[in-house]
Amino acid sequence: MTMAAAMDKPIAAHPGAPRIARVDILRDFADAEPVWRQFETSAHLATPYQRFDFLSAWQAHAGNAEGAQPLIVAAYDASQEPVLLMPLVVSRENGMRVASFPGGKHVTFNMPLWRRDFAETATRADMDALLKGIQASNDRIDVLALLQQPQAWRGIANPMALLPHQPSANECPVLNMTPDTAPTDRVSSSMRKRLKTKEAKYKGLPGYRYLHAATPADATRVLDMFFAVKPLRMAEQGLPDVFAEPGIEGFLRQACAAPRAGGYAIDVHALVCDEEVIAMYAGVTDEQRFSMMFNTYTMSANAKYSPGLILMRSIVDYYADQGIRSLDLGIGEGDYKRMFCKDDEAIFDSYIPLTTRGRLGALGLSSVAHAKRMVKQSPALLQMAQKLRSAFQR
Template sequence: MTMAAAIDYPTASTQAASRITRVDVLRDFATAEPVWRHLETADTLSTPYQRYDFQAAWQAHVGQLEGLRPFIVIAYDANDQPLLLLPLGARQENGLQVAGYLGGKHVTFNMPLWQRDFAEAATRADMEALQSGIRRHRETVDLLALARQPRHWLGIANLMAQWPSQPSTNDCPVLRLLPGASPTDHVSNSFRKRLKGKEKKYEVLPGYRYLLATRDAEIKRVLDAFFTTKPLRMAEQKLPNVFAEPGIEDFIRAACLAPRDGGRAIDIHALVCDEEVIAMFAGVADAGRFSMMFNTYTMSANAKYSPGLILMRSIIDHYAACGITSLDLGIGADDYKRMFCKDDEPIFDSFVPLTTRGKLGAMGLSSFARAKRLVKQTPALLNLAQRLRGALQR
């Protein structure tokens, strides 16, 4: 789709056909909270990354430090019922006011919270009315930069794809969990046997077990181990420690402790023994998806028997038994992800200008994103980029 499509203005006839009759833009979480929590019910379509408690924790500990101001869009119907909530934050970038999803690079998927029946039946006219409503707002921004949006969620098409879109830099490896399937349909019998042989090395350790951390003390123990070990692991890989950036640790600790029905805003899984946390994975979950956010494993001799793979098998079995239908390990092409995730979740970006000034910004961001995807999809270019990054970090 060309960028020209982004600057089309809805006509009176398309606006009249839309269920959207009002679009509000709220600039603080407290005012948005009642509608936000209403849209977290079972009749809503959204990803677990867009829960109020997750997003509020991120904004309080990270977004504010980055100069991001809430720009929360809510669309209503003629009966004053909310149809969707678009959780955005705005800031000035290169002379433009740019709004994007809250949560930064620690969020894999971005999407509005939709009233489910609206998400299933909305038309292009509805999406044009939404864009027009944002544009007419007195506190509008120049540009919407909407990254990492799934094309489908729980089998329902994401209506945001009706706006100008292009493939994101990377797709996301995903494992489909078929209802009623045998565990060996998700992790093969031969792979299970290999992992079981490795796990026997751990079973002799006092207190060895798989743990879904539910108590505050368990969560604190695992996070203390993570924030000690992860910097060492990233240094091994010559990668910058993104978890040391201002506010990130406080956000993660707050979200991991924030309660939700059936768990926490971020759930933590681990292999532990009395002596140490051997491996951990943390992510967000809802009734249909578990999505990985971050992980690490011990620096001790216990690292040599593939604890991360053993833990991943346990996590898959846990969520399959809970009826969850898909699981992902985050964006990226790491080898261990392909051991479990055989399919790809296509995701897309949208750069939507709302003002005349925003048109050039949208074209620039779109071109940069396309170039980045080209590098990631071309082995020779990717190798060159990695060598340059390594040289700059020395």
């Protein structure tokens, strides 16, 4: 759907009676936790980015630092059973109150948490009832800016796609893994051979091994390396260090230490030896997907044998053995991503006005996002934009 869709009236009448009978607005993560936890079961549908422990860590550190105000939407059916929970935060942009998913640029996928049977059969009337509930609150939200939403999750269509939307600026490269296939179906035999030759250079290092952090101490050692090295790597590329923004380090450290069944809210993987952490990746995991969030590798001479690629191969094999069905390395292009991820996952954005003032704001936000996508889709425009960015950062 094009950017003009952002101007559609979201509260239009649609056939069929909605099943959402009540919408509650919660303005504190602690108040929302009891109902939120109900959605973290196999009977519900959610991405690992919307776990309570993940987003509450973000809010406690980064969200509070940037002045984001929680607005957590809980919807109930006629039996007063919760059918969805949509965590949002409110900020002021150009004089408007804009509600968006929390987590900012550190989240790849955004989606409400759903009761699975409701998500499977949701209608546009249900979604309009949700919007009406938000619109009727005392919070006076002008625009819902709902970015980076997956078209489907675990094979179930995302009901939010029933609302006006447009393609996101970028798609997400993904590796789909079929259970019980040969390792060479995931990573080619030629690449495996090259990486095995490179890894032989590390085998003589005392204590060399692949590490999936199983204790807070493991995670702390790897994160200490990350926060020391990542600014240097970002500076090499002429990029701003988004991990130095207020609250981000506290958020990541808390989430990497927040336990869940089988791991942490953020799982940490690394190649290590006794002397140093050579390379690291961290991301979120559920029963079917590993989604990478951040990574880096050493500044020492041990960087010369492609430790990041060796670690990525180890992570692919580790999760394939665990029965994970897919793996992504985050939104956006990158040569190393295409070495592993051959498919693309479509994601979409919605800019939905809830007030008269919000109609113009939604169109403006939609237009800017549409222009970004055009730039990303055109090699010539992208090269020009990169040159301009480098010029301004000198």
